[in-house]
Amino acid sequence: MATPTPAKTVHAPATAPTLTFDERLALAALAVDARINTAPLDLADVIRGPINIPAASVLQPYRTPLAALLHRAQTRILNDGWCADRLRDEQGAVCLIGAIRAEAGSRSEADDACTLLLDIVRNEFDPTAETIASWNDRQRDGHMPARILGHAASRADARGI
Template identity: 50%
Template sequence: MNATTAPAASPRTADSAPLTFDERLALAALAIDARIDTEPLNLDDVIRQPAEPHRPATSNPYSTPIAALLHRARMRIAAVGWCQAAAFDEAGAVCPIHAIRQEAANRGQADDACVLLLETIERDFGDETIPAWNARQPNSAPVLLQFDHAAQLAHSRNL
């Protein structure tokens, strides 16, 4: 027999059962450990983490009410999911208009935010309604981007 086909030496006697997988794995780990050069770890070479982990800003970057509302609606869609052809679905995903209505303090604020979102949609895509534009989107990325554009527009107009 050559080295590749020779049975491994077993601490058990010939009449006992063969080694289990876990036992063979433990023996292989010990053999590998014996071959590894185990120099002590130099802690000066270790990258140290900051004492306080970085937390992303959760505050709204907009101080104007409609811009802040559009940002909150965008964050809602990003958090719970986006849907088409319905205001919301059974999983909790929402359409753009429903996200705005959920985040608005009142109906007038929601209407103002929808008008601004529609203005950016008409400018960028030529669609005449938010639902028609929403139905044509392949995924949530363009929807979230359009909310960013609308929030920036509201902010620039001090709305």
């Protein structure tokens, strides 16, 4: 007869002493410190002077003609100022139509931009707008006209026009 093998005794692993909150926090801080690169930052690698890049490539984010025109008109209003009740005032500020006409290459291009702009104004901002000029003249300042030009430029670009 075979002799029975003695049963193996399994011992429970020793439990680590319970750490306090402060001890766990100190260990976590050490773990974070171990992962952080503490090499000093060389600012010469970070700070750079102005770069001479052609203005058209920086300021023109759109490739489609109508979107580019609307973006240029927005830039004109932001730079030269906005006005109501006329195309241009004595200080050089322009209304929506004045900005579009100043930036358009032709009258038909300006008309196309104004048609698209009126559609966007009516569909997304003010269904009661009769014309771009009447909507422009109801604005208190240039914030909304500039905003609507940027929005129209984005829409025109998305449509590929």
